[in-house]
Amino acid sequence: MELHQLTPFLSVSPQLNVADVEEIAAAGFKTIICNRPDGEGDNQPISDELQSACKAVGINWQYLPVNPRDYTDQQAMEFGELVSAAAHPVLAYCRTGTRCTNLWALSQAKSMQVDHIVQAANNAGYDITKLISRIEALAK
Numbered sequence: 001m002e003l004h005q006l007t008p009f010l011s012v013s014p015q016l017n018v019a020d021v022e023e024i025a026a027a028g029f030k031t032i033i034c035n036r037p038d039g040e041g042d043n044q045p046i047s048d049e050l051q052s053a054c055k056a057v058g059i060n061w062q063y064l065p066v067n068p069r070d071y072t073d074q075q076a077m078e079f080g081e082l083v084s085a086a087a088h089p090v091l092a093y094c095r096t097g098t099r100c101t102n103l104w105a106l107s108q109a110k111s112m113q114v115d116h117i118v119q120a121a122n123n124a125g126y127d128i129t130k131l132i133s134r135i136e137a138l139a140k
Contacts, residue, residue, distance in 0.1 A: 003027075004097055004124035006104055009088040012097040012124065015044055021053035030060060030087035033079070035094040035103060037065035044095075060087055068099045073106060073138060080107025101126040109138035 001020045005011045015036065016024070024032065032054055038046045047063050054061040062082050066075050083090050083104070092100035105117050105128045112120075114135050121128040128135075 002097075003091070004101075004126070006101065006120050006124050010083055010090050010092065010104060012100040012104070012126075013091055013093040014096050015041070016050060016093050018045055018049055018053045021050065021059065022057055024091055025057040025059055029089050029091045031062060031090045032059055033062040033064060033082055033086070033090060033092040033100070035064055035066045035079070035092060035100050037067065041095065062086065066094070066099060066103065068095065071099070071103065073134075076103045076106035076138075079103040083107070097124075098126055102128060102131060105131055105135060106138060109135045114139065 001013065001016070001023055003011045003013050016032070032050070034047050034050065036044065051061045051063070064075065064079055064082060079092075083092070092104070094100050101121050101124065105121055108117050114132060117135060118128055118132065
């Protein structure tokens, strides 16, 4: 399992499997957010399987499926609201973690400086420079 910390309260990850959930619980995560739609890839478990695994170990589950090439600013704001309202720490996942990082970056436009958002993503291993103009537009 590969984790990338964006903030003290939010990490992102590539695709999770049911077997990962116990390890995630042992690491102290309280909430998992899935941003990957069911059926996006042949090798991914369906969200209901992961939701059941989360329930079995006491992790909160949120499902916000987002198309990786066509997500809206509204979906990013919804992601930010989910993270804010969730029991922390939160682990969000998609196919690679990039989509979750992008959603987080956009959701922070009004509360963080753009260079801090870019640096946090970079520190986690994600390049979001292509989103800078979109983040700046949301900040206004």
